[in-house]
Amino acid sequence: MSAPPADRARIFELVSLLLTYPDGELLSAGEQLRAAAARIEHETVRQQVTEFLDWLLAAAPVEAQRHYVQTFDLRRRSGLYLTYYLHGDTRRRGMALLILKQRYRAHGLRLAHGELPDLLPVVLEFAAQVGPGEGEAPLRQHRQGIELLRTALAEAGTPYRLLLDAVTAVLPDITDADRAAIAALAVAGPPAETVGLESLGHGPDLAGAALAPYPACSPAEASR
Template sequence: MNRSHAFQLASLLLTYPDEELLAAGDELRAAAAGVDEFERFVEWLLTGTLTEAQRHYVQTFDLRRRSGLYLTYYLHGDTRKRGMALLMLKQRYRAHGLRLSDGELPDLLPIVLEFAATVGPGDGEAPLRQHRQGIELLRSALHEARTPYALILDVVCALLPQLTDDDRAALMSLAFDGPPVETVGLDEVGLGPTLAPYSEVCG
């Protein structure tokens, strides 16, 4: 499976599950073929009911304070720096002809993955590399929660550059301290989930 296909499938599987997604079971199995993590996740997704899948998704990403899908929040918290990071992401998307729907924040992981799949290595994958630390924290939180969604993050992280010593030091700091806190100047950009300090960071 090439990088673009992997990012595209990860983006799809990280979106809120609906009837259309589960009805495409054969297509999902075919798309996941050859990647053990994707295959296992798809089988889990298709085993239960739509209601069960939707409930699990909400409990995992919307109700758990440590596994939100908004990447800039992991690094910047509710600060003005987050507003600038969101603006820069929007400008990058626009430069490649991508327009977001009203109310969509550009740092939502499925959108970032879709951009990487569409634009490709280099500029397309730059936001993933820039938010490598946040993605790793999310992966750690999903593993800690023992959710099958961790399998998707395992694939994504395997395609990204390995963590450096500086990355690991920054991750440990975020694990203990959590993201910065400052609400001034964020009224217009929206807020992400509230993160509690992380107890551990998976490598």
């Protein structure tokens, strides 16, 4: 892990915000977002986030919004819900979501109504707020899902791949066991067992981020 805790928190918070739906408030905060990116000490990550911002802020708002929906809401392979990659639509996923909720509750984090705890912007915001150890544990535990999402974004050629590259750049390296598991999941896909999980939805279709994005932090907060 090549970045100090304060810089990792800064990275996680900014990426959390940039992975939300690009509404008018976000797109109008270009100056604050660039200022927040400039304060990242990790040179590679700073360049990755800056490159992403160059694309996002140059795009027409309707095109940026359409791209977000097509990337995260309409493609099961690149959904932002991390437990889906490992557990699919199974009872194990319900338990994984419960464990995450309990972890958040222990640190005073309350989710918005209908919000699932495995949404990557939520997981990143928790890591930024709580810090190394307990705060970053969900990122480490769901590293396989993060890597599968990262691969899917790279294959799609979307600029959002830069944000996943930025996150993984400051996480511990994956193990050989992780690589084997990721390769197996990439071939077989997540397990399926829909009985009793109707309320959880399916992959990236879970929450309609285009309609109600997670407010990781305000643009002004990201610039602090």
